[in-house]
Amino acid sequence: MYYRWLDRWDEHRLRRRDDVKQVIGLALDAHLVFPAHEYAGTLESFCESAELAAASSENFFSLTDLIAGARVDGQWIRFRSTIPTGIAENEMVHAKVTRAASGDHAVIVFHHWNATSRSASLARFLARQGLTVVEIAMPYHLERARPGAHFADDMLGPNLGKTLQSVRQAVVDGRQLIRILQDMGFRHVSVLGISLGSWVAGLVAAHDPLVRKACLFLSAGSLADMVWTGGATRHIRASLDGKMGIADLRRAWSPLSLATYTARLARPSLDVQLLLAKRDRVVLPALSEEFVGQMRGAGASPFVKWLNCGHYSLTLPPYAISAGLDAARFLNSKMPGQVPAGDHGERL
Numbered sequence: 001m002y003y004r005w006l007d008r009w010d011e012h013r014l015r016r017r018d019d020v021k022q023v024i025g026l027a028l029d030a031h032l033v034f035p036a037h038e039y040a041g042t043l044e045s046f047c048e049s050a051e052l053a054a055a056s057s058e059n060f061f062s063l064t065d066l067i068a069g070a071r072v073d074g075q076w077i078r079f080r081s082t083i084p085t086g087i088a089e090n091e092m093v094h095a096k097v098t099r100a101a102s103g104d105h106a107v108i109v110f111h112h113w114n115a116t117s118r119s120a121s122l123a124r125f126l127a128r129q130g131l132t133v134v135e136i137a138m139p140y141h142l143e144r145a146r147p148g149a150h151f152a153d154d155m156l157g158p159n160l161g162k163t164l165q166s167v168r169q170a171v172v173d174g175r176q177l178i179r180i181l182q183d184m185g186f187r188h189v190s191v192l193g194i195s196l197g198s199w200v201a202g203l204v205a206a207h208d209p210l211v212r213k214a215c216l217f218l219s220a221g222s223l224a225d226m227v228w229t230g231g232a233t234r235h236i237r238a239s240l241d242g243k244m245g246i247a248d249l250r251r252a253w254s255p256l257s258l259a260t261y262t263a264r265l266a267r268p269s270l271d272v273q274l275l276l277a278k279r280d281r282v283v284l285p286a287l288s289e290e291f292v293g294q295m296r297g298a299g300a301s302p303f304v305k306w307l308n309c310g311h312y313s314l315t316l317p318p319y320a321i322s323a324g325l326d327a328a329r330f331l332n333s334k335m336p337g338q339v340p341a342g343d344h345g346e347r348l
Helices: 004-012 043-055 121-130 160-183 198-205 223-229 229-242 246-252 260-267 286-297 318-332
Strands: 069-071 076-080 092-098 103-108 131-134 188-194 211-217 273-278 304-305
Touching: 004 273, 043 160, 043 246, 069 304, 076 160, 076 318, 092 121, 092 160, 092 304, 103 121, 103 211, 103 318, 121 131, 131 160, 160 198, 160 246, 188 198, 188 318, 198 211, 198 260, 223 229, 223 246, 223 286, 260 286, 273 286, 273 318, 304 318
Parallel strands: 103 131, 103 188, 188 211, 211 273, 273 304
Antiparallel strands: 069 076, 076 092, 092 131
């Protein structure tokens, strides 16, 4: 009885914003992400360029030499994104800081798709555990929303080039924020991502050696497969159906797939935690299971926790409490490669 109610509650949340999700058709806009490539204007040439970008992802997600100055004002860090988009609001990054009473460990939180507020309760809880929480606004969300927009379809949608540009911007913004936090005196910076934010957090962790811990809520490997099969993205699949298939979408968004970077995520200096939902209809459990297998196949040993809830009901007790406690324990555990106090022997 309880789980039937829980599933109905998740279904209601899943359909809550269907009225603003529009079927608008496929767009490539390759010039937003592949300006240096000779582009023939076809889906095939787009996919070829995307695969080249994935193969040289250290360049695709690289920081510029010039790091923009940051303004730290009370609870806020603000800086200009180094990736221009033509939307002034989106080019200013806003991150809210909830400080721990002491400690030198900061956690950057990447929120879910179409978030309309930050996770204040999660931030307060982690801060009480000694972790300073920095909640960044992802592209086209919160303070960065495009004027007049009712939905963050610029971040994730049937415009393949715009989605690549937006996720790339989110990753580069996150890497920039890591360096700002280091300049502020934080010795350790971890990342925590929720749903779409987990892809961003995972990409940051895969490409930035300064990240030692990554906590991924409601995640999987292939962003393309999540969009193709998930209940929250039916309008995106409807926009693409008949114009491209799932194999094409996997190629087009290969730079955004965590499965592309399992070797990077398996590096010895990084610990990864996956908090997943057994009843998820947005990120299907089969996709999450496949990603866990891919991680282990690459030599990683991720900390995996399955909760018997859905994508949205993770926010309800007791699941939210369990997820918060597990994340805090993981983030506060010793860093990979760190020798415990009093232990000066060799590690095998």
